Amino acid sequence: MPDRIFNFSAGPGTLPLEVLQQAAKDVVNFNDKGIGLIEMSHRSKEFVAVADEAEALLREILGVPDNFKVLFLQGGASTQFAMVPMNLLGPGKKATYLNTGVWAKKAIKEAKFFGDVQVAYSSEESTFNHVPTPDDYQVDDDSEYLYLVSNNTIYGTQFHQFPKTDKMLVCDMSSDIMSKSLDFSEFGIIFAGAQKNMGPAGCAVVIIRDDLIGRTPENIPTMFRYKTHADKGSMFNTPPCFSIHVIGLVLKWLKKMGGLPVMEEMNREKAALLYKAIDATDFYRGHAEVTSRPLMNVTFNLPTPELEAKFVQEATAEGFDGLKGHRSVGGCRASIYNAFPREGVHKLISFMQKFEQQN
Amino acid sequence: MPDRIFNFSAGPGTLPLEVLQQAAKDVVNFNDKGIGLIEMSHRSKEFVAVADEAEALLREILGVPDNFKVLFLQGGASTQFAMVPMNLLGPGKKATYLNTGVWAKKAIKEAKFFGDVQVAYSSEESTFNHVPTPDDYQVDDDSEYLYLVSNNTIYGTQFHQFPKTDKMLVCDMSSDIMSKSLDFSEFGIIFAGAQKNMGPAGCAVVIIRDDLIGRTPENIPTMFRYKTHADKGSMFNTPPCFSIHVIGLVLKWLKKMGGLPVMEEMNREKAALLYKAIDATDFYRGHAEVTSRPLMNVTFNLPTPELEAKFVQEATAEGFDGLKGHRSVGGCRASIYNAFPREGVHKLISFMQKFEQQN
Numbered sequence: 001m002p003d004r005i006f007n008f009s010a011g012p013g014t015l016p017l018e019v020l021q022q023a024a025k026d027v028v029n030f031n032d033k034g035i036g037l038i039e040m041s042h043r044s045k046e047f048v049a050v051a052d053e054a055e056a057l058l059r060e061i062l063g064v065p066d067n068f069k070v071l072f073l074q075g076g077a078s079t080q081f082a083m084v085p086m087n088l089l090g091p092g093k094k095a096t097y098l099n100t101g102v103w104a105k106k107a108i109k110e111a112k113f114f115g116d117v118q119v120a121y122s123s124e125e126s127t128f129n130h131v132p133t134p135d136d137y138q139v140d141d142d143s144e145y146l147y148l149v150s151n152n153t154i155y156g157t158q159f160h161q162f163p164k165t166d167k168m169l170v171c172d173m174s175s176d177i178m179s180k181s182l183d184f185s186e187f188g189i190i191f192a193g194a195q196k197n198m199g200p201a202g203c204a205v206v207i208i209r210d211d212l213i214g215r216t217p218e219n220i221p222t223m224f225r226y227k228t229h230a231d232k233g234s235m236f237n238t239p240p241c242f243s244i245h246v247i248g249l250v251l252k253w254l255k256k257m258g259g260l261p262v263m264e265e266m267n268r269e270k271a272a273l274l275y276k277a278i279d280a281t282d283f284y285r286g287h288a289e290v291t292s293r294p295l296m297n298v299t300f301n302l303p304t305p306e307l308e309a310k311f312v313q314e315a316t317a318e319g320f321d322g323l324k325g326h327r328s329v330g331g332c333r334a335s336i337y338n339a340f341p342r343e344g345v346h347k348l349i350s351f352m353q354k355f356e357q358q359n
Numbered sequence: 360m361p362d363r364i365f366n367f368s369a370g371p372g373t374l375p376l377e378v379l380q381q382a383a384k385d386v387v388n389f390n391d392k393g394i395g396l397i398e399m400s401h402r403s404k405e406f407v408a409v410a411d412e413a414e415a416l417l418r419e420i421l422g423v424p425d426n427f428k429v430l431f432l433q434g435g436a437s438t439q440f441a442m443v444p445m446n447l448l449g450p451g452k453k454a455t456y457l458n459t460g461v462w463a464k465k466a467i468k469e470a471k472f473f474g475d476v477q478v479a480y481s482s483e484e485s486t487f488n489h490v491p492t493p494d495d496y497q498v499d500d501d502s503e504y505l506y507l508v509s510n511n512t513i514y515g516t517q518f519h520q521f522p523k524t525d526k527m528l529v530c531d532m533s534s535d536i537m538s539k540s541l542d543f544s545e546f547g548i549i550f551a552g553a554q555k556n557m558g559p560a561g562c563a564v565v566i567i568r569d570d571l572i573g574r575t576p577e578n579i580p581t582m583f584r585y586k587t588h589a590d591k592g593s594m595f596n597t598p599p600c601f602s603i604h605v606i607g608l609v610l611k612w613l614k615k616m617g618g619l620p621v622m623e624e625m626n627r628e629k630a631a632l633l634y635k636a637i638d639a640t641d642f643y644r645g646h647a648e649v650t651s652r653p654l655m656n657v658t659f660n661l662p663t664p665e666l667e668a669k670f671v672q673e674a675t676a677e678g679f680d681g682l683k684g685h686r687s688v689g690g691c692r693a694s695i696y697n698a699f700p701r702e703g704v705h706k707l708i709s710f711m712q713k714f715e716q717q718n
Contacts, residue, residue: 005393009400012600017387020395024383028376034364034678036379038559038605041368041681074433074561075582078596082580110580195597200397202433202561202599221441221469223434237437238554240561241371242601246397319393322400 006344009322010153010297010335011175012195019249019339026245038242047241051234054248061251061259062177064207065184071206071226072234072244077174077193080204081107082114084170084189087226088144089115090217096120096143096167101128101152102328103172111147118143127329128155130289134164143167145188151176153196154326156299156333157292162186168209176296177205178254179338180264188212194243196296197337199250203243254338263338270336270345271295277349283356287331301331308332311355320348365703368681369512369656369694370534370555378608378698385604397601406600410593413607420610420618421536423566424543430565430585431593431603436533436552439563440466441473443529443548446585447503448474449576455479455502455526460487460511461687462531470506477502486688487514489648493523502526504547510535512555513685515658515692516651521545527568535655536564537613538697539623547571553602555655556696558609562602613697622697629695629704630654636708642715646690660690667691670714679707 007014030037033046040047055070064070073079084107089095093115097108099122111117120137123130131152139146146167151158153175162169168188177192184190189208195201208226216225228236234244254263275293278284278300287299302308308331312324325331336345366373389396392405399406414429423429432438443466448454452474456467458481470476480496482489490511498505505526510517512534521528527547536551543549548567554560567585575584587595593603613622634652637643637659646658661667667690671683684690695704 003393004388007394007398009398009403011597012398012400015395015398020387020397023397024386027383027386028379029363034362035366035680036374038379038382039366039368039371039374041371042560043686044368044681074435074599075438076433076596079434079582082582086580106581110582113578113580193597200601201401201597202602219472221445221472222465223438223441223469237435238370238552238560240433240599240602242559243561243599321394322403327402 005319005321006341006347007321008334008336008340008344008348010196010326010333011193012201013197013335013337014339015199015246015250016253016339019246019253022249023242023246027242037245040241042235042238042241050241050245050248051239054244054251057248057251057255058205061255062182062207063184067210068184068207069210069213069226069230071208071229072239072247073204073206073229074202074240076201076204077103077172077191078106080172080191080206081110083224083226084147084191085111085114086220086224087216088170088188088212091115094118094140094143095145095147095170096139097147098132098137098149098163099124100131100149100157102154103152103174104147104149107147107149107172115144120146123157127287128152128157129287130292131157131159139165139167145170147171151294151296153297153335154329155287156294156297157288158294158296160291175335176294178260178263179267179295181260194247196335199247200243202240203247205247250339266342267295267336267338270340270342271298273342273345273349274298274334274336277352281356284352296335296337298334298336299325299329299331300333305330307359310359314355315348315351318351320344320351364678364680365700365706366680367693367695367699367703367707369685369692370552371560372555372694372696373698374558374605374609375612375698378605378612381608382601382605386601396604399600401594401597401600409600409604409607410598413603413610416607416610416614417564420614421541421566422543426569427543427566428569428572428585428589430567430588431598431606432563432565432588433561433599435560435563436462436531436550437465439531439550439565440469442583442585443506443550444470444473445579445583446575447529447547447571450474453477453499453502454504454506454529455498456506457491457496457508457522458483459490459508459516461513462511462533463506463508466506466508466531474503479505482516486646487511487516488646489651490516490518498524498526504529506530510653510655512656512694513688514646515653515656516647517653517655519650535653537619537622538626538655540619553606555694558606559602561599562606564606609698625701626654626695626697629699629701630657632701632704632708633657633693633695636711640715643711655694655696657693657695658684658688658690659692664689666718669718673714674707674710677710679703679710
């Protein structure tokens with residue numbers, strides 16, 4: 001096995017080696033203070049500075065406007081599927097959802113606990129192989145928000161334009177946040193599990209417009225109210241300190257690399273290389289319709305499931321990890337997040353060409 | 360500053376150096392696989408083995424019976440304050456709580472969202488300086504469970520005997536789990552944030568009797584149902600992988616040290632040394648009544664708040680960190696969890712004696 005394999009995992013996903021090395025040092029002895037970061041009080045001035053810097057970097061790099069709060073919460077995006085409607089809905093209130101994949105479906109299920117749900121569009125009948133255009137659906141007038149998943153990790157589709165609507169958008173950006181620039185003006189809430197483009201598992205970033213924070217019905221428990229966490233700078237209770245620290249390190253790396261414009265360019269280049277290789281032959285077939293193809297999670301099939309299994313097995317032996325498609329859909333998936341090196345894409349393409357010739 | 364300070368923090372708390380060093384290595388390159396633990400898919404066979412081993416060690420060391428599930432969840436103990444009544448109560452159901460400190464009060468608040476709450480005892484009027492004996496309260500016949508906090512981290516008190524009642528106990532053991540042996544026969548649910556005796560922040564361990572898992576009312580969201588996590592071995596969604604791994608490393612260390620009997624003996628010895636020093640003089644006054652004194656969080660006062668501030672400041676300068684009492688109560692607090700070395704207790708006592716002489 002080489003010193004470092006190429007990690008195509010959909011999440012937790014590959015992180016920059018220099019981030020891992022710094023995190024490792026900090027675990028044992030943070031800033032030469034004689035104490036490890038993971039055993040340090042979250043109320044210590046050292047850790048408060050860590051959390052403040054992570055938030056400041058996130059705001060700077062992503063261009064978060066002042067009227068949005070940035071929260072670092074536990075429970076993953078899956079907890080946000082419930083927290084969004086817990087905080088924004090209630091009896092008699094309605095929200096609109098676009099059903100473009102597994103994660104959207106899960107969010108729809110949770111929303112139904114707390115209000116009426118309009119599913120304005122579903123691509124389920126075509127195996128979630130595309131996302132809709134604004135002409136494909138109507139949003140009910142009395143809807144509180146339009147919910148979408150910007151990038152569907154499992155089936156591999158991505159919105160390249162956000163919906164045009166007078167409703168505010170609530171968006172699960174778990175698998176494409178920080179991959180490109182963002183205009184916040186149409187969003188009410190953006191959330192994302194950290195473990196793809198931002199850091200380790202164990203932390204979800206929630207970016208929420210100020211005016212949405214105080215609307216929660218009275219019967220919602222303390223930990224599930226956004227206000228609880230917003231009022232205490234995400235330190236109402238002990239936060240996921242290590243995850244927050246590594247998010248800060250990833251953001252420092254991202255800034256040093258040139259920020260989102262550079263990252264987007266690199267992501268477009270990596271994805272284009274891979275799609276070109278897929279389109280060059282009938283042996284590999286991309287799952288998504290071309291206009292919905294994502295930059296982050298490239299899903300494709302081979303002629304037979306047997307060949308797919310062989311492909312994954314031989315790829316793994318050569319140091320390409322995580323190419324097996326999600327257990328719910330099969331096929332192959334190459335997740336090429338920000339930290340995934342272009343070199344790995346080139347090497348995968350060579351491997352794909354060799355595999356095709358031999359099979 | 361010495362290579363390693365003495366960390367008296369109440370949580371996140373001190374961890375064994377050898378655990379930190381192993382964790383650091385694994386962050387960069389886990390088992391020489393060429394991939395860091397924190398960027399590895401939680402569905403990979405490597406991480407599944409990590410999680411399985413952590414659970415197996417926890418079961419072995421704590422003697423968890425087969426009819427209990429062990430869950431690794433996010434959101435801290437504070438989320439359990441709500442999840443317990445969400446899963447066990449509902450309209451018309453009642454639970455009994457013992458109000459012995461800040462964390463008990465918070466749990467009482469959340470339980471009221473989901474059922475009737477009997478507060479059978481409160482030590483609030485005596486600044487939570489003791490826990491009750493079984494004769495001090497009655498549990499209502501129609502109560503579903505008796506809830507208690509075994510060790511009150513903030514005020515520094517501990518139950519040395521669990522309540523005798525025909526009701527099942529639900530216990531927040533955040534700050535004394537793994538500090539001594541446990542008889543599970545009277546418990547329905549035990550939960551604990553990891554960040555004191557078990558590992559880093561970002562993970563709560565929930566140990567729940569099988570038959571309690573299927574009782575949740577239908578209107579509770581997926582992520583807040585114990586069954587969701589029990590059915591999927593705590594991998595319904597991406598778990599806090601790093602925290603779980605470090606918990607496993609701490610448990611390995613604990614087993615190597617001799618397990619809970621040895622740990623309890625060491626904890627009793629460390630606490631006895633410190634209480635002896637406090638009792639030897641009127642300069643230091645322990646907060647808790649003697650029969651409620653905890654092994655984990657030794658709280659004490661000096662003659663004046665000014666002297667307390669000076670004490671903490673000078674102690675910090677000499678490499679004793681985290682001795683300031685919780686911001687809500689003041690005074691001093693020395694948290695001496697499993698991983699806190701006896702040497703540090705001896706050195707603190709010497710410092711206390713010196714400080715008294717000089718002030």
